[in-house]
Amino acid sequence: MAQINFGGVVEDIVTREEFPLEKAREVLANETIAVIGYGVQGPGQALNMKDNGLNVIVGQRKGKTYDKAVADGWVPGETLFEIEEALEKGTIICYLLSDAAQIELWPTVKKYLTAGKSLYFSHGFGITYKEKTGIVPPADVDVFLAAPKGSGTSLRRLFVEGKGLNSSFAVYQDATGKAREKCIAMAIGVGSGYLFETDFYKEVTSDLTGERGTLMGAIQGIFAAQYEVLRENGHSPSEAFNETVEELTQSLMPLVAENGMDWMYANCSTTAQRGALDWWRPFKEATKPVFAQLYNSVKTQAEAERSITLNSQPDYRVKLEAELEELRESEMWRAGAAVRSLRPERN
Numbered sequence: 001m002a003q004i005n006f007g008g009v010v011e012d013i014v015t016r017e018e019f020p021l022e023k024a025r026e027v028l029a030n031e032t033i034a035v036i037g038y039g040v041q042g043p044g045q046a047l048n049m050k051d052n053g054l055n056v057i058v059g060q061r062k063g064k065t066y067d068k069a070v071a072d073g074w075v076p077g078e079t080l081f082e083i084e085e086a087l088e089k090g091t092i093i094c095y096l097l098s099d100a101a102q103i104e105l106w107p108t109v110k111k112y113l114t115a116g117k118s119l120y121f122s123h124g125f126g127i128t129y130k131e132k133t134g135i136v137p138p139a140d141v142d143v144f145l146a147a148p149k150g151s152g153t154s155l156r157r158l159f160v161e162g163k164g165l166n167s168s169f170a171v172y173q174d175a176t177g178k179a180r181e182k183c184i185a186m187a188i189g190v191g192s193g194y195l196f197e198t199d200f201y202k203e204v205t206s207d208l209t210g211e212r213g214t215l216m217g218a219i220q221g222i223f224a225a226q227y228e229v230l231r232e233n234g235h236s237p238s239e240a241f242n243e244t245v246e247e248l249t250q251s252l253m254p255l256v257a258e259n260g261m262d263w264m265y266a267n268c269s270t271t272a273q274r275g276a277l278d279w280w281r282p283f284k285e286a287t288k289p290v291f292a293q294l295y296n297s298v299k300t301q302a303e304a305e306r307s308i309t310l311n312s313q314p315d316y317r318v319k320l321e322a323e324l325e326e327l328r329e330s331e332m333w334r335a336g337a338a339v340r341s342l343r344p345e346r347n
């Protein structure tokens, strides 16, 4: 473990230097890693592990996603199986179905979790909310997680570019005495950059807060609010979209990613800096109560309850698609589609 000072707080982290890929390969040499589910994380993790030289198979029910797995190079009967067959062959079961589907399939998965096998998650959800999910693994299997901090799509893209997303890792149950090294080996194997340790409760609590907050929910809310104010004051859609979204994603966020907020500010005009330095605090004051409310809704398990109830309904995909369509068809995001089509690199 390397000790790194994060803004004054020293934390133990694992980098690829302390735990190189060769070591991960050694730890996992005798394992058959069965990736169950080929949605978003499934492909990213399975393909990265395969390219990292690990012994990976995929378990996916027949349909569009199964066909995608075939198109990605998984071979039916050799590296691609129906879910139960993969569960039987796998020694490390990567449970990468949607969190709601994990509940439905649990009785099947449990049957194949014989002594000494490992159960791997990329989220603390199923275990933390076990009263709601019914996911209680047998005592003689190892249970751990590696949770990439980003979309499975980015996990794969960055890996292909020779980069890596950071991941958290946590051990919930160590039946064999080897759970921790298997967990870290898996986290490195899926293509992570550095790793930070957490536990299942903290992973799910921070993850649900982050995605509902600044990463996804809050950002759309704040975009919509500014866009509407600009439009209500007579600005054109293209002007409103550029001043709200396009400049942020194309110009300014890459600068923040590279060298921090102050550096992005320093690369803007003194006029912009003055305004931003004056206005960030009122935005913080206005939104902090909403973040506190959100955290509380996660902590009381209201978010988990809502997610399980709504995502377990048979027509949830249809309803979800309708809500996504509403976003896509809003004036702001239709303006966005037009703006994207005009990016010079798209010609």
Ligand SMILES: NC(=O)c1ccc[n+]([C@@H]2O[C@H](COP(=O)([O-])OP(=O)(O)OC[C@H]3O[C@@H](n4cnc5c(N)ncnc54)[C@H](O)[C@@H]3O)[C@@H](O)[C@H]2O)c1
Binding pocket: 037, 038, 039, 040, 041, 042, 060, 061, 065, 095, 096, 097, 098, 099, 101, 104, 105, 122, 123, 125, 147, 148, 149, 150, 151, 152, 153
């Ligand atoms: N999406 C991400 O990028 C991301 C990032 C970090 C962690 N995670 C976590 O990873 C896990 C997998 O999430 P995901 O977003 O990749 O999942 P997903 O929603 O993309 O679904 C994965 C798979 O579940 C299968 N599935 C759905 N219902 C099923 C059922 N009833 N029976 C059998 N198969 C069924 C689908 O065919 C699909 O292949 C979750 O725990 C999630 O919280 C996801």
Ligand SMILES: CC(C)(O)[C@@H](O)C(=O)O
Binding pocket: 148, 149, 150, 151, 152, 207, 211, 215
């Ligand atoms: C990619 C995210 C938002 O980080 C993940 O947590 C998810 O649930 O998809």
Ligand SMILES: [Mg+2]
Binding pocket: 207, 208, 211
């Ligand atoms: Mg999440």
Ligand SMILES: [Mg+2]
Binding pocket: 148, 149, 150, 207, 210, 211
């Ligand atoms: Mg997340």
